[in-house]
Amino acid sequence: MSVSLRGVGLTHANGQVALSGIDLQVSSGERLAIIGPSGAGKTSLLRLLASNLRPTSGEIELLAQQPWQLSARQRQTLRARIGLIHQAPPLPPRQRVVTAVLAGKLGQWSLGKSLLNLLHPVDMQGAQGALARLDLADKLFARCDQLSGGQLQRVGIARVLYQAPELILADEPVSAMDPVLAGHTLSVLNEEVTRRGMTLLASLHAVELAMAHFPRIIGVRDGRILFDLPPDALSSAQLDALYANEQLQTLPVSMPAAQTSLQIPRC
Incomplete structure (x- = not known):
């Protein structure tokens, strides 16, 4: 089991309840998308799974370990087995793309190798291979501040693929890309992820992308899970309840024709 949450709640220091009563089991190798309106708790859930936030109630287990029962050093070792894909990757503007990708393994390398990598890339071929999968091989020596938002997001994905973690947590990983590039x-x-047997949880604004690319969809609203279903089992009523009072846009083409009376948002 990659992820196990039982009765997990999260209340921020200001008293705001971000998550409540979350039960979630994710087996090794599963791929699932998290959808829901803005402010639903999607990012908070991913931050909990990254062990960046400590739950205020319930039990959480990641990769067969309970992160908050570990020492700080042990928790850092656990985090090296988890890959994070950010909506806006935290890449230094003047850093070369090759260095940014190779940084994916800093948590696995010795201090000496990590310092050497800052002076001279220690695995040029590995970085280029990860970038080539995302059509960015020609950007190997470009500076991060020379890239578009969508290119930066792809560099962030390449870095995590180079890291080769057991669990990947992606927070709006394609939000800066046009629909065609996002789908690709x-x-x-x-x-x-499938080829390497990794586990993937991704939060997505675009519902049609979630339904087209993930075999399991979790709907989150007001800090609670409303449904946990395969895309073909989702009904218009469930999506309507998930996005109630949100600005509506066109229905994703993957929905059955009988349900075309509903419109859903890209929150």
């Missing part, structure tokens, strides 16, 4: 990028990510 998610296809590559899912292919790589």
Whole structure:
């Protein structure tokens, strides 16, 4: 089991309840998308799974370990087995793309090798291979501040693929890309995850992308899980309840024709 949450709640220091009563089991190698309106708790859930936030109630287990029963050093070792894909990757503007990708393994390398990598890339071929999968091989020596938002997101994905973690947590990983590129990028990510037997949880704004690329969809609203279903089992009523009072846009093409009366948002 990659992820196990039992009755997990999260209340921020200001008293705001971000998550409540979350029960979630994710087996090794599963791929699932998390959808829901803005402020639903999707990012908070991913931050809990990254052990960046400590739950205020319930039990959490990641990769067969309970992160908050570990020492700080042990928890850091656990985090090296988890890959994080950010909506806005935290890449230094003047850093070369090759260095940014190789940084994926800093948590696995010795201090000496990590310092050497800052002076001279220690695995040029590995970085180029990860970038090539995302059509960025020609950007190997570009500076991060020379890239577009979508290119930076793909560099962030390449870094995690190079890291080769057991569990990948992706927070809006394709939000800066046009629909065609976003779909292609998610296809590559899912292919790589499946081939390597990794577990993937991704929060997505675009519902149609979630339904097209993931076999399991979790709907989150007001800090609670409303449904946990395969895409073909989702009804218009469930999506309507998930996005109630949100600005509506066009229904994703993957929904059955009988349900075309509903419109859902890209929150």
